[in-house]
Amino acid sequence: MYDIKAIEKKWQAIWDADQPAKTKPTGSGKKYYVLDMFPYPSGSGLHVGHWRGYVLSDIYARQKWLQGYNVLHPMGWDAFGLPAENAAIKEGIHPQINTANNIAHFKEQLKAIGAIYDWDKEVNTTDPNYYKWTQWIFLQMFKAGLAYRAHVPINWCPSCLTGLANEEVVQGACDRCGTPVEQKVIAQWMLKITDYAQKLLDGLDTLDWPEKVKLMQQHWIGKSEGAEIFFSATKPNGERIDLPVYTTCPETIFGCTFLSIAPEHPLLKDLVPSSEHAAVQTYAERTRSAAEEGTQDKLAKTGVFTGVYVENPATKQQIPLYAASYVVADYATGIVMGVPAHDERDYAFAQNLKLPIIQVIQPLADAASTGAYTGDGLLINSGPFNGLPAKTEGKTKIIDYLAAHDFGARSVRYKLRDWVFSRQRYWGEPIPLIHCERCGIVPVPENQLPVVLPEVERYKPTGTGQSPLADISAWVNVACPSCKGPAKRETNTMPQWAGSCWYFLRYPNPHLQDKAWDAKDMNYWLPVDLYIGGIEHAILHLLYARFWVKVLFDQGLLPFNEPFTHLFNQGMVLKKGTSGLVEKMSKSKGNVVNPDEMVEQYGSDALRMYMMFMGPPELDCEWQTTGLEGIKRFLYRFWNYVTDAHTLLPQTATEDRATTVRVHKFLRDFQDRLAHYKPNTAISSLMEFINDALDARMQLSAASMQALLVSLSVLAPHMACELLEQLQGLQLAMCDWPVYDPMYTQDTTKSLVIQVNGKLRAHVEVPVDAAHEVAEQLALPLIANWLAGKEIKKVVYVPNRLINFVVV
Numbered sequence: 090m091y092d093i094k095a096i097e098k099k100w101q102a103i104w105d106a107d108q109p110a111k112t113k114p115t116g117s118g119k120k121y122y123v124l125d126m127f128p129y130p131s132g133s134g135l136h137v138g139h140w141r142g143y144v145l146s147d148i149y150a151r152q153k154w155l156q157g158y159n160v161l162h163p164m165g166w167d168a169f170g171l172p173a174e175n176a177a178i179k180e181g182i183h184p185q186i187n188t189a190n191n192i193a194h195f196k197e198q199l200k201a202i203g204a205i206y207d208w209d210k211e212v213n214t215t216d217p218n219y220y221k222w223t224q225w226i227f228l229q230m231f232k233a234g235l236a237y238r239a240h241v242p243i244n245w246c247p248s249c250l251t252g253l254a255n256e257e258v259v260q261g262a263c264d265r266c267g268t269p270v271e272q273k274v275i276a277q278w279m280l281k282i283t284d285y286a287q288k289l290l291d292g293l294d295t296l297d298w299p300e301k302v303k304l305m306q307q308h309w310i311g312k313s314e315g316a317e318i319f320f321s322a323t324k325p326n327g328e329r330i331d332l333p334v335y336t337t338c339p340e341t342i343f344g345c346t347f348l349s350i351a352p353e354h355p356l357l358k359d360l361v362p363s364s365e366h367a368a369v370q371t372y373a374e375r376t377r378s379a380a381e382e383g384t385q386d387k388l389a390k391t392g393v394f395t396g397v398y399v400e401n402p403a404t405k406q407q408i409p410l411y412a413a414s415y416v417v418a419d420y421a422t423g424i425v426m427g428v429p430a431h432d433e434r435d436y437a438f439a440q441n442l443k444l445p446i447i448q449v450i451q452p453l454a455d456a457a458s459t460g461a462y463t464g465d466g467l468l469i470n471s472g473p474f475n476g477l478p479a480k481t482e483g484k485t486k487i488i489d490y491l492a493a494h495d496f497g498a499r500s501v502r503y504k505l506r507d508w509v510f511s512r513q514r515y516w517g518e519p520i521p522l523i524h525c526e527r528c529g530i531v532p533v534p535e536n537q538l539p540v541v542l543p544e545v546e547r548y549k550p551t552g553t554g555q556s557p558l559a560d561i562s563a564w565v566n567v568a569c570p571s572c573k574g575p576a577k578r579e580t581n582t583m584p585q586w587a588g589s590c591w592y593f594l595r596y597p598n599p600h601l602q603d604k605a606w607d608a609k610d611m612n613y614w615l616p617v618d619l620y621i622g623g624i625e626h627a628i629l630h631l632l633y634a635r636f637w638v639k640v641l642f643d644q645g646l647l648p649f650n651e652p653f654t655h656l657f658n659q660g661m662v663l664k665k666g667t668s669g670l671v672e673k674m675s676k677s678k679g680n681v682v683n684p685d686e687m688v689e690q691y692g693s694d695a696l697r698m699y700m701m702f703m704g705p706p707e708l709d710c711e712w713q714t715t716g717l718e719g720i721k722r723f724l725y726r727f728w729n730y731v732t733d734a735h736t737l738l739p740q741t742a743t744e745d746r747a748t749t750v751r752v753h754k755f756l757r758d759f760q761d762r763l764a765h766y767k768p769n770t771a772i773s774s775l776m777e778f779i780n781d782a783l784d785a786r787m788q789l790s791a792a793s794m795q796a797l798l799v800s801l802s803v804l805a806p807h808m809a810c811e812l813l814e815q816l817q818g819l820q821l822a823m824c825d826w827p828v829y830d831p832m833y834t835q836d837t838t839k840s841l842v843i844q845v846n847g848k849l850r851a852h853v854e855v856p857v858d859a860a861h862e863v864a865e866q867l868a869l870p871l872i873a874n875w876l877a878g879k880e881i882k883k884v885v886y887v888p889n890r891l892i893n894f895v896v897v
Contacts, residue, residue, distance in 0.1 A: 093692035110205035121153035126622030130191035147204040155826035165212035170585020174516035214588030221539035222605035245273035250550035272380035278511035311504025318497035335421035344449035347427035351418035365396030388414035402496035436461035517582030525569035525576040694805035744790035753833035796827035842891035
């Protein structure tokens with residue numbers, strides 16, 4: 090009898106007491122490292138969307154384990170940062186207590202999945218023994234000049250009361266709470282991820298990742314190739330100064346009729362004549378206020394004349410310099426060319442301020458007569474370059490001309506900005522630096538790590554730009570490690586991404602005391618062979634983790650420079666919410682499906698299989714409880730078939746060839762579909778086999794029964810283990826992954842399509858690669874009705890596919 094609850098309870102207790110696939114020591118044979126993106130342990134617990142990724146990774150962990158690999162399949166907790174702290178504030182429970190409670194709940198829920206996690210490898214980013222090494226890695230970056238402090242305008246969330254990295258802002262709003270962000274100038278710790286822009290781009294070519302993720306990272310890094318051109322101006326004191334302008338369209342320089350500069354650009358202070366100071370300053374204040382309020386769009390087409398004219402090095406014309414809100418001070422040089430005939434933004438700006446518009450590219454075909462033309466064509470109004478193809482030869486020759494006359498040079502730029510790394514919050518890793526008036530900023534000595542996050546009663550953000558840690562004088566005030574004089578700790582904390590930038594390096598040896606990782610483990614286990622998680626992490630976690638690994642590689646601390654060889658992004662599980670729309674699960678939308686309830690009603694194995702059967706795992710899919718009912722019914726059919734006294738042959742009996750062939754064809758199809766990350770169609774092949782087995786009343790040999798049950802074990806491990814024990818007296822750990830025999834999977838016949846005048850009339854089974862004459866003789870009797878009274882003019886035969894009779 091298939092008693093779901095009793096069977097699953099039994100096996101989970103067995104696995105809890107004795108982990109079946111415990112990771113062996115480093116160096117124990119061929120390895121396979123399969124990893125889930127570890128969860129942030131929220132108070133709401135797991136929902137069925139989490140199960141989709143966790144079951145998928147478990148399938149491949151189990152398969153590799155049964156194939157004899159030394160499998161590392163760990164789990165841990167990404168528990169520092171804004172999400173955990175905001176939840177604690179909302180619930181009125183200290184983050185440390187709230188996080189510990191949530192982890193305990195998550196762990197119980199995860200055990201219900203029946204995954205072969207090695208819980209001895211568990212990590213927790215809030216454990217001082219873990220974040221000691223997060224701090225140590227930060228110090229390596231600091232000592233290498235990759236971490237620096239700057240007063241910069243940053244994205245500020247007025248709800249979370251902290252600074253945000255550019256990657257944490259989505260359509261102008263905080264990616265956590267949805268509040269529109271403001272711009273605020275405060276002291277921040279930054280990481281020089283821009284130093285690694287090209288390496289991050291180059292590394293993508295070596296990765297077996299979804300193209301969509303690679304494109305997202307490429308676009309975020311935003312490499313552009315163009316030229317830096319020097320326009321000259323005169324200061325009020327008569328001194329000449331070059332204004333560097335980066336452009337990706339140097340071919341349009343003869344059409345440049347103005348320059349725009351960021352209103353807060355430092356050059357303006359000494360460049361603007363006194364008569365225009367007040368106007369420029371007022372405009373700068375307006376743009377700053379608009380940025381803080383999120384209303385920059387209202388200033389999109391506006392600017393103010395600075396009173397400065399600059400010389401266009403190509404035309405030698407004097408053109409005006411405008412302060413304009415659309416120019417970003419910290420991108421490229423903070424000054425841009427205005428070419429209104431060939432840039433839509435410049436065109437709108439020029440129209441608004443009545444500036445000249447000079448066309449320098451003649452379209453190759455008819456184009457709209459109004460607005461900016463942004464396509465390719467031939468250069469016009471461009472002096473000696475007239476008639477050249479603008480985007481190719483024209484661009485090259487103009488850059489060469491500018492370089493030859495010291496007016497410019499080829500240049501490469503990136504949209505990627507340095508990573509805003511500090512947070513003005515309590516719940517995060519303390520940044521291990523000390524501020525000394527005499528010595529400056531001093532790293533905490535490595536033998537004094539970790540700098541432990543102090544226990545506090547008041548942990549809510551201050552909103553002043555300072556962390557709550559700043560109020561703890563006993564913790565803040567310390568002796569300078571260098572001069573022993575009075576000094577103060579850095580009170581900002583690290584962002585929630587810090588711990589996840591390297592956790593995969595810790596899993597092989599999480600209890601190591603004297604170092605973050607062992608070189609032996611890195612050489613054996615890393616990089617990760619299969620990494621599974623949502624595409625929402627494409628820009629944040631995946632980019633940051635790649636950056637940290639490349640830094641550590643360059644410092645000789647790692648033997649590889651990419652952390653994840655193969656990435657698989659599972660799709661989301663959607664459900665109709667209170668709005669009536671099918672959308673992502675969330676409490677606020679009233680569409681969360683609790684897996685605990687599904688397990689109680691249907692069982693873990695049924696839920697595991699349904700999560701995989703919903704559709705291709707890389708696509709979003711809609712939750713349907715009726716589908717879970719269908720999977721449960723199938724499992725009962727499977728159980729009833731294999732436990733039927735008729736099914737398992739006695740040891741002395743021989744399995745008939747047709748059954749052996751069908752079993753091996755099932756194994757081939759099942760394994761091929763898993764290899765292509767199609768567990769949904771692998772389940773279909775299992776269902777098809779059971780249908781055929783029941784129809785033919787197949788009797789299985791012990792070998793075929795074992796192959797069938799071991800195959801099932803990656804999908805429904807509880808049932809498979811119970812059946813192996815009941816029917817064959819075996820434990821799963823005693824079994825190997827089945828291997829099909831190609832001798833049984835080669836087709837001896839093919840189904841041939843029979844057509845008459847191109848229309849399908851019948852099918853016929855013919856020997857593989859049958860001769861034309863054989864196929865024709867087998868087909869003719871089946872189409873006699875369509876040939877009656879007709880003359881066969883021609884027979885077209887495509888071996889193994891079709892035969893077509895052309896008649897009149």
